[in-house]
Amino acid sequence: MQIKLLVEGGSMQPGPALSQKLGPAGINVNQVIQKVNDATKDFKGLKVPVELDVDLASKSFDVKVFSPPVSELLKRELGFEKGSGLQKKMKIANASIEQIISVAKIKLPNMLCKDLKAAVKTVAGTCVSLGVLIENKLAAEVEKEIDKGKYDKEIKSERTETPAEKKAELDKYFLELKTQQELAMKQEAAAKEAEAAAKEAAKGAVPAAVGEAAKPAEKKEEKPKEEKKEAKKK
Numbered sequence: 001m002q003i004k005l006l007v008e009g010g011s012m013q014p015g016p017a018l019s020q021k022l023g024p025a026g027i028n029v030n031q032v033i034q035k036v037n038d039a040t041k042d043f044k045g046l047k048v049p050v051e052l053d054v055d056l057a058s059k060s061f062d063v064k065v066f067s068p069p070v071s072e073l074l075k076r077e078l079g080f081e082k083g084s085g086l087q088k089k090m091k092i093a094n095a096s097i098e099q100i101i102s103v104a105k106i107k108l109p110n111m112l113c114k115d116l117k118a119a120v121k122t123v124a125g126t127c128v129s130l131g132v133l134i135e136n137k138l139a140a141e142v143e144k145e146i147d148k149g150k151y152d153k154e155i156k157s158e159r160t161e162t163p164a165e166k167k168a169e170l171d172k173y174f175l176e177l178k179t180q181q182e183l184a185m186k187q188e189a190a191a192k193e194a195e196a197a198a199k200e201a202a203k204g205a206v207p208a209a210v211g212e213a214a215k216p217a218e219k220k221e222e223k224p225k226e227e228k229k230e231a232k233k234k
Helices: 016-025 029-039 070-078 097-110 116-130 139-148 152-156 164-214 225-233
Strands: 002-008 047-055 060-065 093-095 132-134
Touching: 002 016, 016 029, 016 047, 029 047, 029 060, 070 093, 070 097, 070 116, 093 097, 093 164, 097 116, 097 152, 116 132, 116 139, 116 152, 132 139
Parallel strands: 093 132
Antiparallel strands: 002 047, 047 060
16 A cells, blocks of 8 residues: 655654544554654755655555655755746746756656756756746746757766856846835835725715716705885885
């Protein structure tokens, strides 16, 4: 019997969902947690796919650990917590091609890619959906460059260390971009607030104008009859 789990590396905890999955197998939950945490301790802080191969007769089991999803590996490599919800407006990191190769090498054994170059392109594709730049460029642009062979030298040599000078340049570029992005978002938010305020003001002005138009015209105050008679005598 095989049981598939997605756990926090080195920090698997007991819970109803876990008991529900392991219950039918009749294996000791605490033993599973201990073995899984030992097997995934190198992936601390990441979501890790795990497969338990259970022998129902002896109640014994083996733990097979797969590498985390590409998105999780990128989070650890680049130091961000979650992807951008606005990929076109907000970029969350600026990776070097060496960092992309590093993630691809870790993930390759669990991928259907034919070689490292294909794996690197796949990782770059994940960067598109997360809002991650590569080499100061849009990840989609780098995907095309990978196809054209621009990074063949780095990929063939399996280069995973980013030169310090290059890393500093990438960080500087991203810091400037981040400042611009934050300013643009603030300006956009201010514009939306102003637009909303203008709409509310317009809503309040229309009923008032209608109310004024609906008021009956004021009649001229007539003089008392006695005043009219005195006026005729004169």
